Amino acid sequence: MSILAACLVVLAAAAAMEFVAWASHKYVMHGFGWAWHRDHHEPHDGFLEKNDLFALFGAAISIGMFALGSPLVMGEGAWEPGTWIGLGVLIYGVIYTLIHDGLVHQRYFRWVPKRGYAKRLVQAHKLHHATVGKEGGVSFGFVIARDPAVLKRELREQRQRGIAVLREAVDER
Known part of the structure; x- marks a missing residue:
């Protein structure tokens, strides 16, 4: 895969994650996953929330895609775009964490x-x-x-x- 194609896959995966975040937030977190998400919408004193457990799902998607694209894990059956999709998901996760938890909810910095x-x-x-x-x-x-x-x-x-x-x-x- 060319560097340009890999970069496009990374960007497409990161962009697609906004839709994944929207759908999972609307239909999972505000649906059957409300028991975990509720504390994010209510005042509390703790640094961590049950809601933070949802980040593990995003991490699992990224790790799974990295593994799928890795010859070390998959051998000759490795699917190279998986690595780049995993990187795009990771980048979205970092952006989301810095902006959502950091900027909006001021868990890491105050600006x-x-x-x-x-x-x-x-x-x-x-x-x-x-x-x-x-x-x-x-x-x-x-x-x-x-x-x-x-x-x-x-x-x-x-x-x-x-x-x-x-x-x-x-x-x-």
């Missing part, structure tokens, strides 16, 4: 962006946390952040239709 796309990421994720419980909600993906004004309007509409219960701070805006 609040005042403008630009970083501010939009923070606003979109804060609006995701505006609902009480697992029902309703907006902004289930992470790297692609929609306009906060649109997200606020969607939350108000969900409240009016009885789909979501909003925290007081969102109701006041």
Whole structure:
């Protein structure tokens, strides 16, 4: 595989992970996986959350793809794109961890962006946390952040239709 093809596979895998993150967040974490995800939406004093266990699934996907692409593991049956897909998944995981846990939830560092796309990421994720419980909600993906004004309007509409219960701070805006 050429270097260009490998780079394209890495980028495609990292980009595809935004859809995987959106779908798993919306349908797993806010569905049958809510028991693990709930503590992420509620105040707590601990550094770790049950929700952090979901990172193990992303790591398993990346490790599995690295193994599938490794001649050391698979021998002659190794599938080279697996290595590059594994790298793309790893890169997305690092970006997600730094931005979500670091920037938005400030678990690693304290910096609040005042403008630009970083501010939009923070606003979109804060609006995701505006609902009480697992029902309703907006902004289930992470790297692609929609306009906060649109997200606020969607939350108000969900409240009016009885789909979501909003925290007081969102109701006041």
